[in-house]
Amino acid sequence: MVYITAHPVSDPYELASAIHCTLRGDTNAPLTAMINYVPSAFAALSNMVDNNEYHEQWRTYQSVSLHEMTHALGFNAYLAPYFESVTLERPAIITKNHEFVNSKGKHYKVNKQYIQTPNVLAYVKDHFGCDAMPGAELEDIGGLGTAGNHWKAAVFGEELMLGYSQGYAPITGLTLALLKDTGWYTVHESKDVKPLVFGLKKGCDFALKPCSDTTWGFDGYWEITNSKPGCSATRSGVGLSQVWVYPTVLPTQYQHFEDGTWGAQNGPVFDYCLFNSPEVVDNSGSSYYCLDTSRKPNQYGTNLSSTEMRQYSSTIQS
Ligand SMILES: [Zn+2]
Numbered sequence: 462m463v464y465i466t467a468h469p470v471s472d473p474y475e476l477a478s479a480i481h482c483t484l485r486g487d488t489n490a491p492l493t494a495m496i497n498y499v500p501s502a503f504a505a506l507s508n509m510v511d512n513n514e515y516h517e518q519w520r521t522y523q524s525v526s527l528h529e530m531t532h533a534l535g536f537n538a539y540l541a542p543y544f545e546s547v548t549l550e551r552p553a554i555i556t557k558n559h560e561f562v563n564s565k566g567k568h569y570k571v572n573k574q575y576i577q578t579p580n581v582l583a584y585v586k587d588h589f590g591c592d593a594m595p596g597a598e599l600e601d602i603g604g605l606g607t608a609g610n611h612w613k614a615a616v617f618g619e620e621l622m623l624g625y626s627q628g629y630a631p632i633t634g635l636t637l638a639l640l641k642d643t644g645w646y647t648v649h650e651s652k653d654v655k656p657l658v659f660g661l662k663k664g665c666d667f668a669l670k671p672c673s674d675t676t677w678g679f680d681g682y683w684e685i686t687n688s689k690p691g692c693s694a695t696r697s698g699v700g701l702s703q704v705w706v707y708p709t710v711l712p713t714q715y716q717h718f719e720d721g722t723w724g725a726q727n728g729p730v731f732d733y734c735l736f737n738s739p740e741v742v743d744n745s746g747s748s749y750y751c752l753d754t755s756r757k758p759n760q761y762g763t764n765l766s767s768t769e770m771r772q773y774s775s776t777i778q779s
Pocket of ligand 1: 532610
């Protein structure tokens, strides 16, 4: 049972949140949960007379609901120790310390958290084509509820269970693998499950090392298109790939360029990593996604100014 509420919250970027309320006595599977929709974030919904399922805003609302429901079902770091696939010797989440060198030759250490349950581990090994994957990396940025409770955006790119809303947020085999690993659900094949495209077969360096012109040197990644729109890295839409000069020097681990103030327009959500993402927007603020059949193929401008760019910014908290 899920209780739905609509309370305002203080975080201006929060869209919705979910929390389990009670667990089953035998398996610890969630029995009841609560989903809160932040009223101001859903104001546009009341004006939508034409609920065109391909409209970006409508699709985002649908994704947010599915996202929160997935948290309610058990996609939650607090519940991970109770997954049936977890043993004392092999916990659900592991932390690994990595040492890297940034573009300026500076050594630094970072801790990364990975989900290493069996189906998730098998999925990411196959997805990236990397047997050395320790698991699926969890988000390390964002506030309480975002970090540690979502797939890492800079590694998985486009997926339902990232901590940030997107115009296209497909449910993929990665999230289903986690639901399978809970042991609480049977997962069926469905046409609604989409392939995870970001990083597909890009190897261990792409998935595990910091992004750079060598680790991310693939079509659609690490190419600067500036104001010429082109296919996004995942082919989900029309996008841009730009390097911005930020007002201050970026933190050590995000210095991917010679100049420490340079970073991709994708911003902190994607570790300032450079890839072509659907950020070309029209007058209504909607991005150009390929699955939006209401648009003509050439219906995007070629003289776009920087004011027409935007970052993915809205946060979904758990
Ligand atoms: Zn979430």
